[in-house]
Amino acid sequence: MSTAPGILHSAYYTAYETARRIYHAPRRGAFRNSLSDVSIARPDSGIRLNYGHVVSPSASGGIVIGGNVKLLHLREQFEEHLSDFNLIYLVSSAPTPYWEELVRWAKRRGCRLVWNQNGVAYRSWCGDYYPWFNAPLKQLLLQADYVVYQSEFCRLCADRYLAPVHVPSEILFNPVDLNHFCPAENSSDGEPWQLLTAGTSHHFYRIKSVIDCLVQLLKDGCHAQLSIAGEFRWRNGDAEVATYLQRTGMNSHVRILPPFTQDQAPAIYQAAHVLIHSKYKDPCPTVPIEAMACGIPVVGSRSGGMPELVPADSGLLVDVADDWDADIAPDSCEMAAAVQTILANHASYSRAARNHALAAFDKKNWLSSHTEIFKKVMAS
Secondary structure: OOOOOOOOOOHHHHHHHHHHHHHHHHHHHHHHHHHHOOOOOOOOOOOOEEOOOOOOOOHHHOOOOOOHHHHHHHHHHOOEOOOOOOEEEEEOOOOOOOHHHHHHHHHHOOOEEEEEEOOOOOHHHHHHHHHHHHHHHHHHHOOOOEEEEOOHHHHHHHHHHOOOOOOOEEEOOOOEOOOOOOOOOOOOOOOOEEEEEEOOEOOHHHHHHHHHHHHHHHHOOOOEEEEEEOOEOOOOHHHHHHHHHHHHOOHHHEEEEOOOOOOOHHHHHHOOOEEEEOOOOOOOOHHHHHHHHOOOOEEEEEOOOHHHHOOOOOEEEEEOOOOOOOOOOOOHHHHHHHHHHHHHOHHHHHHHHHHHHHHHOEHHHHHHHHHHHHHHHHHO
C-alpha cells in the first residue's frame, strides 16, 4: 500500500487509530482531569523547567536509553519542577504519557515549549502505521517556541514527515560527559581484535550484519571477537540471534552482554578496539558518540546522521542506498575491510576519535547552548 509522506489516509492506519482512540479515551480524560487539580504558580522570571516527568530522580545509576539520557544531563543544571514551572522541555524520543494534554494545558497558562527533535517514523520500520507515530510529534513540533534538532538529518526528516517550522531553531548534536566517557589508561592494540556493537536493537538486520562482518574477518584470517551489548527489542529476538550464531558457527567468537547502565558503559567501550554501528538512517545515535569519547573508532552505515557525527579520521562509513521504505544493512565485506583499515593504524584513529568528541560533543558546551536558548525563549 502506498502512502504519501505526512498524509494520514492509510486504511490500516485509520483502523488502528480508531481503536487507539477508543482504548485511550478514558485514560486521556483522567489525565486531563488530574491536570485541572494542579495548582500551578508560574514564575514570571528565571528558568524553571518541566520535562514531562519521564525520568525519575533515581534514574542516573540505572538503565537509561534514548532521549532520557539527554534529560539526565540537562537535569544536572536545571532541576525539574512539577508545578511552578514556566518552560517545558520535551524530547521526541522520550515520550511522556499524554504529552499533548500537558503542553496544551501549560501553554494556556503562559508556559513556553522547547522541543528537541530526534528522528521520525517512516515505512521501513513501522509499515503503514508510521503516520500514527508521527501525528503527536507534528502537533507538538508546531506548538514549539524553539526547536532543537539533533542533526541536520533530523531536520530533514521532520520537514519531510512532520512539518517545517517557522520558529527559531538550531542543530545540537547529542552530548557526552567527557570525564566519564574517556579512553582507558592502559589500552591494548594487540590481537584478538575486540569488536563491539551496542545499544537497543529493534530489527534483526542490525545484529546479523555485524555477525556477518565477523564471519568475513575470520575468513580473511583475522583473529577477532565480537561483543553484543544491549537489548533485542523485536519479537523472538534472543532466539533469532542464538539461532543465527549457531548456524554461522560463531558461538565461540561472540559474547552477548545484557543491557547496561551509564555507569557500566565506559568499561564496555574501553574493552573494544572498534565499534560497529550498522543501524540504517540512525538520526543522531549516542552510542558512536560515547565510543569516540572513549577513543574507540567507529565503522558504520553512511546514512542518517552518521556522516555528520563520524569524520573520516575517526572511523569509516560504508555507502548504502537511499531508501525510505526498507532498511538496508551495510555490506558485511565492506565493513570487514573498514575494520582492517582502522586496525592497521588504530592509534591514529583512536586519537582522532577522542579529539573529535572533545570538539563536537562536550556536555558542557551543550548545556551552555541550552542555557542561552532558554534565556532567548523566556525573553522573546
